[in-house]
Amino acid sequence: MTAGRDPADRDLSHWIAARRAEIDALLEARLPSSAGAVGAVGAVDPGRLGEAIRYSLLASGKRLRPLLALAAAEATGARLDDDAVRLACASVELVHCYSLIHDDLPAMDDDDFRRGQPSNHKVFGEATAILAGDALLTLAFEWLAEAGARSGRPADFLRAVRALARGGGMEGMVRGQARDLGEAPPVTLEGLERLHREKTAALFRAALEVGAAAGAADDATTGALARFGECYGVAFQHADDLDDADHPGHAAAARRRLGELLDEAVDRVREHLGDRAARLVALADELRRRSAGATA
Numbered sequence: 001m002t003a004g005r006d007p008a009d010r011d012l013s014h015w016i017a018a019r020r021a022e023i024d025a026l027l028e029a030r031l032p033s034s035a036g037a038v039g040a041v042g043a044v045d046p047g048r049l050g051e052a053i054r055y056s057l058l059a060s061g062k063r064l065r066p067l068l069a070l071a072a073a074e075a076t077g078a079r080l081d082d083d084a085v086r087l088a089c090a091s092v093e094l095v096h097c098y099s100l101i102h103d104d105l106p107a108m109d110d111d112d113f114r115r116g117q118p119s120n121h122k123v124f125g126e127a128t129a130i131l132a133g134d135a136l137l138t139l140a141f142e143w144l145a146e147a148g149a150r151s152g153r154p155a156d157f158l159r160a161v162r163a164l165a166r167g168g169g170m171e172g173m174v175r176g177q178a179r180d181l182g183e184a185p186p187v188t189l190e191g192l193e194r195l196h197r198e199k200t201a202a203l204f205r206a207a208l209e210v211g212a213a214a215g216a217a218d219d220a221t222t223g224a225l226a227r228f229g230e231c232y233g234v235a236f237q238h239a240d241d242l243d244d245a246d247h248p249g250h251a252a253a254a255r256r257r258l259g260e261l262l263d264e265a266v267d268r269v270r271e272h273l274g275d276r277a278a279r280l281v282a283l284a285d286e287l288r289r290r291s292a293g294a295t296a
Contacts, residue, residue: 012282019070019080020063026090027057030143052124052132057097059115065092065203068232069211071279072225075269076215084151085214087143088160092207094140095168099203101133103177140164144210153216160213163226167206172198189253193234201233224272228280231265232287239291255291262288 031054045051069089070080078085104111104119105126112119121129141161148157166172176199186192208229212222238258242251262284269277 009282012279012286015279016067019067022080022086023063023066023070023090023093024058026086027093030090031057047128047131048124049128049131049135052120052128053135055123056101056114056120056132057094057136059117061093061097061115063093064236065096065207066090068204068229068280068283069207069214071283072208072211072217072229073214074211075225075273075276075280076212076217076221078211078215082151082214084147084157087150088147088157088210088214089207091140091143091147092164092203092210094136094143095164095173095206096203098133098136098140099168099173099177101129101136105129108177108181137168140168147214151214156213156216159222160210163206163209163213167202167204167209172202172206173200176200176202189257193257196234196237197230200237201230204233204236205229221272224268225280227268228265228284231261231268232284235261235265235284235287235291239287242291258291259288 031050066089069092070085073085073089074080080086100114101120103109104114105121112122114120119129120132124132141164144157144161144164147160148154151157168174176195176197179195180199186195205226206229208225209222212225217225235258238254238261242254266277266281266284269280273280
């Protein structure tokens with residue numbers, strides 16, 4: 001993302017750069033050195049597990065899910081310099097990274113490269129890659145539990161635990177992956193969006209719910225943010241799919257639907273948050289601009 005064409009674009013670019021740097025610094029500080037094991041820096045690293053975790057988690061990434069969580073937290077009144085808020089929002093990236101490591105495995109999507117480098121299992125072997133993903137998934141909930149204890153508001157962060165477990169688990173991302181592996185490719189827009197909601201959008205929704213919990217949002221506001229995340233996530237997948245569309249009509253339908261989803265996402269958060277939703281609206285607009293440049 002580059003500096004925008006107007007002050008609002010530049011503000012968003014600066015905000016993203018600052019928040020991404022903070023997330024990267026937190027991830028770097030909280031993970032073991034390559035010689036250490038998780039939770040025991042400096043200890044022996046059996047099977048190069050700590051090294052495998054760092055290899056994938058610290059690789060270049062957009063950090064979009066924790067950025068959206070932070071935007072939701074900010075919109076609901078949380079202080080972004082609060083350690084508990086940052087830790088909770090960063091936990092979403094751990095779940096995302098775990099899913100990428102496991103998705104790349106030969107038994108799943110069988111991809112040899114991720115984020116411009118060989119996939120985790122190509123470097124460390126399948127067994128260590130599986131364990132690295134397992135460690136990241138469980139570490140995410142350790143971070144959420146710690147964030148709750150630090151915040152003095154454990155009930156709010158228990159909501160975040162539930163949201164992330166649902167978004168990344170049987171009711172969301174895991175079920176979507178199982179559907180993708182076990183069913184014929186969808187041939188209707190309805191079927192495609194059902195897959196997108198589960199495999200991709202469920203974790204985006206969870207990210208917004210984690211941010212809402214960090215900001216102690218009420219149920220109505222949390223619901224609006226959750227719907228923003230779901231609409232954004234499906235739109236995000238449509239945007240990614242545009243370059244792969246095998247027919248101009250398919251691309252046109254995906255682009256039209258993407259616009260409808262982003263309109264709904266923006267309307268929901270503006271209704272409940274007004275001007276406080278400006279950061280989320282800007283992130284939705286940035287996705288809209290990116291998709292407009294995709295090949296039809």
